[in-house]
Amino acid sequence: MTSSARGVGARLPRLLALVPYLLARPGIRIEDAAADFGVSAKQLRKDLELLWMCGLPGYGPGDLIDLSFEGDTVTVTYDAGMRRPLRLTGGEATALLVALRALAETPGVLDADAVRRAIAKIEAAAGQAQPAGVVVDAGLREARRTAETRRVVQEALNAQRAVRMQYYTASKDRMSERVVDPMRLLVVEGRSYLEAWCRRAEDVRLFRVDRIDEIEVLAEPARPPEDAQPHDVSAGLFAPSPEQPTATLVLAPDARWVAEYYSCEELEELEGGRLRVAMRYGDESWMVRLVLGLGGDAVVEEPAELAGKVRERAAAALELAAAAQLAQ
Amino acid sequence: MSTARAERLVNLVLALLSTRQYLTAERIRAIVPGYADAPSDEAFFRMFERDKMELRELGIPMETGRNSPFDTVDGYRIARRDYELGEIELAPDEAAAVGLAVRLWDSPELTGQAQAALVKLRAAGVEVDQQVPAPVQPRVRADAAFGPMLSAVQQGRAVRFEYRRSGSPERMTRTVEPWGVVSWRGRWYLVGHDRDRDAPRCFRLSRVQGKVTPFGPAGAVKRPDGVNLLDFVAASHEPEFDAPASKARLWVADGKAAGIRRRARVIGRRTVAGIEGDEIERNVYYLDGMAKWIAGYGPDVLVLEPDVLAKAVHERLSALAHPGGDRR
Numbered sequence: 001m002t003s004s005a006r007g008v009g010a011r012l013p014r015l016l017a018l019v020p021y022l023l024a025r026p027g028i029r030i031e032d033a034a035a036d037f038g039v040s041a042k043q044l045r046k047d048l049e050l051l052w053m054c055g056l057p058g059y060g061p062g063d064l065i066d067l068s069f070e071g072d073t074v075t076v077t078y079d080a081g082m083r084r085p086l087r088l089t090g091g092e093a094t095a096l097l098v099a100l101r102a103l104a105e106t107p108g109v110l111d112a113d114a115v116r117r118a119i120a121k122i123e124a125a126a127g128q129a130q131p132a133g134v135v136v137d138a139g140l141r142e143a144r145r146t147a148e149t150r151r152v153v154q155e156a157l158n159a160q161r162a163v164r165m166q167y168y169t170a171s172k173d174r175m176s177e178r179v180v181d182p183m184r185l186l187v188v189e190g191r192s193y194l195e196a197w198c199r200r201a202e203d204v205r206l207f208r209v210d211r212i213d214e215i216e217v218l219a220e221p222a223r224p225p226e227d228a229q230p231h232d233v234s235a236g237l238f239a240p241s242p243e244q245p246t247a248t249l250v251l252a253p254d255a256r257w258v259a260e261y262y263s264c265e266e267l268e269e270l271e272g273g274r275l276r277v278a279m280r281y282g283d284e285s286w287m288v289r290l291v292l293g294l295g296g297d298a299v300v301e302e303p304a305e306l307a308g309k310v311r312e313r314a315a316a317a318l319e320l321a322a323a324a325q326l327a328q
Numbered sequence: 329m330s331t332a333r334a335e336r337l338v339n340l341v342l343a344l345l346s347t348r349q350y351l352t353a354e355r356i357r358a359i360v361p362g363y364a365d366a367p368s369d370e371a372f373f374r375m376f377e378r379d380k381m382e383l384r385e386l387g388i389p390m391e392t393g394r395n396s397p398f399d400t401v402d403g404y405r406i407a408r409r410d411y412e413l414g415e416i417e418l419a420p421d422e423a424a425a426v427g428l429a430v431r432l433w434d435s436p437e438l439t440g441q442a443q444a445a446l447v448k449l450r451a452a453g454v455e456v457d458q459q460v461p462a463p464v465q466p467r468v469r470a471d472a473a474f475g476p477m478l479s480a481v482q483q484g485r486a487v488r489f490e491y492r493r494s495g496s497p498e499r500m501t502r503t504v505e506p507w508g509v510v511s512w513r514g515r516w517y518l519v520g521h522d523r524d525r526d527a528p529r530c531f532r533l534s535r536v537q538g539k540v541t542p543f544g545p546a547g548a549v550k551r552p553d554g555v556n557l558l559d560f561v562a563a564s565h566e567p568e569f570d571a572p573a574s575k576a577r578l579w580v581a582d583g584k585a586a587g588i589r590r591r592a593r594v595i596g597r598r599t600v601a602g603i604e605g606d607e608i609e610r611n612v613y614y615l616d617g618m619a620k621w622i623a624g625y626g627p628d629v630l631v632l633e634p635d636v637l638a639k640a641v642h643e644r645l646s647a648l649a650h651p652g653g654d655r656r
Contacts, residue, residue, distance in 0.1 A: 024453035095441035190514030289624035295644020313626035
């Protein structure tokens with residue numbers, strides 16, 4: 001897949017699309033056109049000035065692209081034969097159609113039928129560029145119980161109602177009851193997340209649907225505050241923040257999955273198939289639980305306090321088990 | 329891109345689109361504004377080669393040929409039917425699906441490609457409002473190997489790549505005749521015939537290391553009839569959820585281990601080493617996973633039954649409390 005947006009700059013594709021775009025919209029405001037192309041009005045005016053100098057061989061007054069400006073609007077009066085946009089490249093058709101197929105397969109998408117109609121039309125227009133050899137499934141990895149919870153969440157979203165739920169926060173290992181105003185359901189790497197305004201935290205929060213234990217759709221409408229902003233998820237859901245502490249771990253082969261599952265920086269391959277990684281963590285008690293659970297397959301090298309806490313907790317647990325055995 | 333170059337390229341496209349005759353490089357030099365500035369033949373040909381490359385990268389189909397058998401060099405033209413995007417009209421609900429699909433990729437490169445497709449659809453007259461709220465949004469993951477693998481599938485070429493299994497540092501070179509790229513439960517897989525094992529296999533794209541090298545002639549790889557790629561990937565995986573369960577009896581200290589208490593049944597009160605707590609019963613699906621999870625809670629949870637689970641937890645904790653001791 002070659003990238004047309006990168007490397008050659010986005011200006012030429014925009015210039016080639018601009019004339020047909022304007023032909024379809026006589027008298028459009030320059031500002032509106034600029035917004036559709038994702039550029040400033042100033043840049044769009046520069047593009048129009050450039051196109052005005054272009055045309056067909058001969059390059060006389062009747063051969064050049066002609067535009068008429070009225071107030072802050074523009075109309076194409078001569079297109080010099082550039083009436084249609086360039087066809088989609090293989091990369092463009094793939095990017096658009098694969099995302100549409102994922103959308104069509106996702107349960108609960110309001111108008112799956114409209115998505116399928118859009119796919120058929122774009123495939124037809126893309127012709128040979130349409131992506132063969134790609135298959136997309138429903139994209140969810142969830143137990144039956146989670147699927148039921150997800151359906152309730154979707155029902156609340158569709159009806160635009162608030163929900164009351166029992167939610168398990170894994171980082172703090174705590175259950176809490178919350179009333180939230182649902183905003184959207186995100187499906188990321190097979191898991192679904194409810195993004196909602198949490199009335200308790202007074203903030204927008206992401207809730208993993210498989211950690212919602214009880215859920216009830218309330219009669220009252222969902223009313224997230226006007227200024228409640230959805231998270232920017234374009235760089236992934238959990239971008240580790242630089243303020244979080246970092247642990248250095250050595251993972252035995254049986255624990256190498258940790259490096260794949262959590263976002264870790266791989267530092268060094270060691271003998272015996274072990275791997276040294278740097279991993280950021282938000283909550284220390286969560287990290288202690290993770291390392292305890294790995295039972296010696298992960299060794300904490302840094303920070304020393306974390307290593308100490310893990311040892312202490314392990315020793316205390318063994319002591320408790322020994323005491324319980326004695327008591328029997 | 330400089331203004332002069334952008335202008336020259338737009339003029340070149342217009343000239344090649346408007347001609348039925350093939351235009352030789354010399355002819356183009358004479359008529360398309362900008363080329364006359366080249367100080368020498370060599371400078372002109374360098375310039376012209378770069379421009380042709382740029383247009384090809386954008387996906388502009390340039391034909392080469394001669395107008396008559398007496399011509400000594402090839403000329404160029406652009407066939408309008410190959411250049412132009414087909415007719416397309418989208419209903420508002422279809423356009424809304426497209427507007428959403430563009431925002432689903434977890435990758436700047438694929439988001440860029442989808443945006444480029446959107447620019448062309450808009451230029452074809454389609455109105456797409458990207459502000460439409462969307463309650464359900466599947467995020468589409470993009471592994472680095474996705475693009476190269478897909479283009480190998482589409483070209484029918486074999487590929488060679490380095491692959492790392494989860495629990496092992498070893499990188500193995502794999503040689504595969506690729507049949508298709510599959511998104512299953514939020515992850516991408518390549519399905520194809522593994523030449524080294526002489527059997528069909530699937531490979532998780534996130535585990536492909538480094539470059540994917542296609543080799544051999546295009547069209548050499550044929551997908552056998554009757555293979556359902558999605559079923560193949562699904563069959564290659566253990567069921568993750570809803571496995572048959574056995575029961576475990578645990579002691580949980582008061583106010584601790586909320587995660588363990590979830591979905592458990594309290595069967596009584598119990599004091600262990602002077603600490604009050606609940607006796608609970610819980611389903612166990614995978615003994616190893618359960619042992620890992622319980623060990624994470626250290627002295628807050630004690631396994632009462634079954635013995636095999638208690639031993640598994642003990643083993644993990646011992647390895648941490650006495651590192652270097654009875655490690656496996």
